[in-house]
Amino acid sequence: MKTQQKSKIGWLLENMKGYRALYAVGILGTFLYNVLQLTVPYISSKIVDTFLSGESAAANLASHKDLLYKLIAAMVLLTFFRTTVVYLVCLIMEVVSQKVLYRVRTFLFDKIENQDMKFYSTFRTGDLMTRVTGDLDAVRHMIAWVLRAIIESFSLFIATAVYFIYMDWLLALSMLIIAPFIFIIIRLFRDKVGPRHKLLREKHAQMNTAAQENISGNRVVKAFAREDYEIEKFDECNKDYAETNQKTAMTWLTYFPYVETFANLMPLVLLLLGGIFIINGRITMGDYVAFSGLIWALQNPMRMMGNIMNEFQRFSAASEKVMEIYYSEPTIVDAPDAIDKTERFEGKIEFKNVSFQYEDANLPVLHDITFSVEPGQTVAIMGETGCGKTSLINMIPRFYEPTQGEVLVDGINVNKLKLRQLRKNIGLATQDVLLFSDTIDGNIAYGDSHLSQKEVMKFAKYSAAADFISKMPDGYETIVGERGVGLSGGQKQRISLARALAVKPAILILDDTTSAVDMETEKQIQHSLKNLDFPCTKVIIAQRISTTKSADKILVIQDGRITEEGTHDELVAKGGYYCSLVKLQTGEEE
Ligand code: GTP
Ligand code: MG
Numbered sequence: 001m002k003t004q005q006k007s008k009i010g011w012l013l014e015n016m017k018g019y020r021a022l023y024a025v026g027i028l029g030t031f032l033y034n035v036l037q038l039t040v041p042y043i044s045s046k047i048v049d050t051f052l053s054g055e056s057a058a059a060n061l062a063s064h065k066d067l068l069y070k071l072i073a074a075m076v077l078l079t080f081f082r083t084t085v086v087y088l089v090c091l092i093m094e095v096v097s098q099k100v101l102y103r104v105r106t107f108l109f110d111k112i113e114n115q116d117m118k119f120y121s122t123f124r125t126g127d128l129m130t131r132v133t134g135d136l137d138a139v140r141h142m143i144a145w146v147l148r149a150i151i152e153s154f155s156l157f158i159a160t161a162v163y164f165i166y167m168d169w170l171l172a173l174s175m176l177i178i179a180p181f182i183f184i185i186i187r188l189f190r191d192k193v194g195p196r197h198k199l200l201r202e203k204h205a206q207m208n209t210a211a212q213e214n215i216s217g218n219r220v221v222k223a224f225a226r227e228d229y230e231i232e233k234f235d236e237c238n239k240d241y242a243e244t245n246q247k248t249a250m251t252w253l254t255y256f257p258y259v260e261t262f263a264n265l266m267p268l269v270l271l272l273l274g275g276i277f278i279i280n281g282r283i284t285m286g287d288y289v290a291f292s293g294l295i296w297a298l299q300n301p302m303r304m305m306g307n308i309m310n311e312f313q314r315f316s317a318a319s320e321k322v323m324e325i326y327y328s329e330p331t332i333v334d335a336p337d338a339i340d341k342t343e344r345f346e347g348k349i350e351f352k353n354v355s356f357q358y359e360d361a362n363l364p365v366l367h368d369i370t371f372s373v374e375p376g377q378t379v380a381i382m383g384e385t386g387c388g389k390t391s392l393i394n395m396i397p398r399f400y401e402p403t404q405g406e407v408l409v410d411g412i413n414v415n416k417l418k419l420r421q422l423r424k425n426i427g428l429a430t431q432d433v434l435l436f437s438d439t440i441d442g443n444i445a446y447g448d449s450h451l452s453q454k455e456v457m458k459f460a461k462y463s464a465a466a467d468f469i470s471k472m473p474d475g476y477e478t479i480v481g482e483r484g485v486g487l488s489g490g491q492k493q494r495i496s497l498a499r500a501l502a503v504k505p506a507i508l509i510l511d512d513t514t515s516a517v518d519m520e521t522e523k524q525i526q527h528s529l530k531n532l533d534f535p536c537t538k539v540i541i542a543q544r545i546s547t548t549k550s551a552d553k554i555l556v557i558q559d560g561r562i563t564e565e566g567t568h569d570e571l572v573a574k575g576g577y578y579c580s581l582v583k584l585q586t587g588e589e590e
Contacts, residue, residue, distance in 0.1 A: 008319045015104050019096045020336045026092035026153050026470055033085040034156040038163055041293035043075050049286030088369025093533035097144035101136060108132050108325055115331045127348040129322050134204055138318035153301030160297040168283050171273055175266045182262050188307050196248040203241040210237045212267040233399045250307050258313045263299045270295055332398055338418045345425040345506035346410045347375040347537035354405035356391055365391045383557035386428040389541045390431055393509050397426045427505030429513040433492040438532045441476040443495055447503035459502045462528040464521045465494035489516040504534045511541045545585045
């Protein structure tokens with residue numbers, strides 16, 4: 001626990017690089033203004049002893065009036081100075097914490113952006129959102145407030161204790177003997193509240209996830225008229241969170257009375273012992289004034305400790321989650337000896353005895369896949385749903401790596417190519433189409449923002465999207481909603497195809513991209529794919545014979561194995577699965 005906390009602070013310090021000196025000034029300032037707090041009571045005690053209660057008070061008042069004025073002026077000036085220091089400290093803490101927040105958030109987003117596919121199937125969006133918002137705010141709060149409060153309490157307590165001991169060690173120690181009891185209570189509180197904060201943080205993430213999934217899945221909810229059910233479900237998360245929040249906040253109430261009782265024993269000790277000491281002349285009236293005027297400076301730090309510990313545990317729970325992302329490393333990265341292949345790829349694809357299994361699954365998805373596609377050729381992949389087609393093509397851009405065997409592009413194992421360069425040469429239209437909330441133009445030009453309007457229109461034409469786009473109210477400037485809301489399934493697919501084509505890739509991968517468009521439109525698309533004005537190898541996953549018919553090679557996958565391979569005519573002649581599909585589909589068409 002301790003080493004873990006230490007490393008959390010270490011992590012914090014690491015991210016304060018560049019601001020550490022400024023922050024140190026802030027900490028020093030905190031120390032200074034707390035020590036300065038003691039000067040006013042000190043001067044007051046001098047005034048009392050010299051001008052009010054001492055034997056020669058009246059005489060002093062008459063002859064040393066200027067000293068009295070000086071002392072009062074010093075008090076005013078010190079108060080003013082102290083206020084300035086407090087102001088500057090607050091400013092420094094706020095600036096440093098915001099800078100660190102900005103830096104860590106940018107870093108985290110970068111991290112998240114560069115993760116593998118696996119990462120995205122592990123972490124839920126709502127949970128990730130919590131990490132870059134709420135959790136990070138707890139980290140900011142640690143820098144802006146918690147650390148300062150710790151220094152503040154510590155310096156005030158120590159300075160007062162030293163001052164008290166200097167004035168009268170016996171009286172001081174009699175009061176200070178109470179402190180260890182309070183420390184014990186705070187420790188017990190820490191052990192109790194730590195796990196509570198962890199739980200609270202989980203509940204917060206759960207609530208965010210529920211909200212996020214509901215908002216993005218709102219069409220499904222509506223379609224099934226499950227609003228009430230979802231509201232109830234969310235309400236449960238909300239209630240759960242509120243209750244945990246309340247319980248966490250209430251934890252302090254269990255410990256608070258004990259801390260308060262012990263803290264309130266201090267003035268009692270002062271009253272009793274201090275009184276006796278004045279009577280027997282051990283301390284002066286001025287000393288007593290200083291003691292009683294400053295006793296809060298011993299009590300408050302101890303009272304504050306509960307609050308500080310609470311916030312510290314909140315930071316602890318949150319930073320753990322932030323650090324998990326901060327230090328997470330994608331496993332699919334550029335090899336140290338990766339080949340720098342800056343020229344455009346030829347587009348040759350080879351699979352050599354590739355087997356693949358998802359890490360979290362217990363059975364392989366693909367077995368011993370071997371095939372090759374020459375540059376410019378078209379390969380069609382067919383097979384029943386769930387047979388592993390998407391898993392197969394995911395290994396070409398290296399979204400996943402084969403468990404066995406190798407995938408080569410242009411004769412080089414993809415794990416020896418630079419990821420950026422490899423992926424820049426691949427145009428991919430994924431099975432579940434995701435468009436950004438942007439204009440249609442912006443979506444098509446996503447992979448190449450320098451694309452001219454003319455070229456955007458050309459690619460829209462290739463993907464048979466030009467017609468419907470021109471009929472839209474703002475044409476290419478029409479803004480599509482989040483995930484492409486406002487477009488039909490087939491329209492979305494065609495924009496996603498245009499987007500994949502627009503990078504003029506050496507390898508084009510289409511995962512069921514024309515499944516939602518009609519036969520006539522598909523024919524148009526087939527035609528333009530055959531007549532692209534740049535060299536391109538095409539990997540097309542499709543269910544329709546009309547799409548696969550003209551491919552140079554058709555692969556049939558069954559249960560993760562290639563069971564048939566050849567051209568349309570060859571496979572029809574073979575009379576296997578493909579042939580039965582042909583019969584089924586042409587029969588349907590007729
Ligand atoms: P359709 O797109 O429906 O035609 O299927 P497909 O041939 O593209 O199948 P896909 O490659 O997507 O999936 C093959 C098998 O892998 C299926 O049994 C899936 O359940 C499984 N699968 C897919 N994605 C994942 C994943 O991220 N993790 C795990 N563990 N299994 C997965
Ligand atoms: Mg698929």
